[in-house]
Amino acid sequence: MIGVARMSRCLSVAMQIVVVTIIAGCTSSIGNGFRVESLLGERTDVVPFGWRSRGVEWAIVFTDTLHAHTAPRCGGVALVDAFNKDRATLLQYFSAERYSGKRVRFSGYVKTHRVSQQAGLWMQVDSATRDAVEYDEMEGREIRGTTDWARYDVVLDVPPDASVITIGIFLEGGGQVWLDTCAFDVVDGSVATTGEFSPGRPPRYVTPRRLDGEPVNPSFDEEPLFDDER
Numbered sequence: 001m002i003g004v005a006r007m008s009r010c011l012s013v014a015m016q017i018v019v020v021t022i023i024a025g026c027t028s029s030i031g032n033g034f035r036v037e038s039l040l041g042e043r044t045d046v047v048p049f050g051w052r053s054r055g056v057e058w059a060i061v062f063t064d065t066l067h068a069h070t071a072p073r074c075g076g077v078a079l080v081d082a083f084n085k086d087r088a089t090l091l092q093y094f095s096a097e098r099y100s101g102k103r104v105r106f107s108g109y110v111k112t113h114r115v116s117q118q119a120g121l122w123m124q125v126d127s128a129t130r131d132a133v134e135y136d137e138m139e140g141r142e143i144r145g146t147t148d149w150a151r152y153d154v155v156l157d158v159p160p161d162a163s164v165i166t167i168g169i170f171l172e173g174g175g176q177v178w179l180d181t182c183a184f185d186v187v188d189g190s191v192a193t194t195g196e197f198s199p200g201r202p203p204r205y206v207t208p209r210r211l212d213g214e215p216v217n218p219s220f221d222e223e224p225l226f227d228d229e230r
Helices: 002-029
Strands: 051-056 062-064 074-079 087-095 103-127 134-135 141-158 162-172 175-187
Touching: 002 087, 074 162, 134 141, 134 175, 162 175
Parallel strands: none
Antiparallel strands: 051 087, 062 074, 074 175, 087 162, 103 134, 103 141, 103 162, 103 175
């Protein structure tokens, strides 16, 4: 009987260890406890004019008039109750025709609040036959935690066969990120490229048949359009 009781206690302890391990594993995959009440700003939860959103469908994409780097507003994205691998982006794409064979720089001011995993600018160049011939998402320079407004750059070469350029900001894991005062310009060879392309990693986005020739509303000055105005 003593042996049976001892075995029962050992099994009970083992089960407790398994349960604790499972809970710890689940907890480690959850973001930093970022909840709706953690959100900051005077937000209008609508995609900024000229921009699009991609990623998990419950991401909060917004314009904000309180935390803008330059008046009157900025754009941003937030993930609440997020797992560490959840990802959302604020982006736009345009024709690469006028930038063919040139080196280009996408810059913007970014502010973050309690980003549990990472955030950053990103740029992708696609051709008619190849996805992501050039790509950079600030790998090795990711933004984490809470940071004040600061300027960041990504620089890529646009191949002669490029057809589409995509720019934006991404957020992975829980938190909130703002983007403002963006610029897109051609630079010379003295400006080093920042891309470290990993084959197969960049996402594939379906682009419309008609593309603008340059970025739209990079400074977020235009008022957002609500669904009944589109």
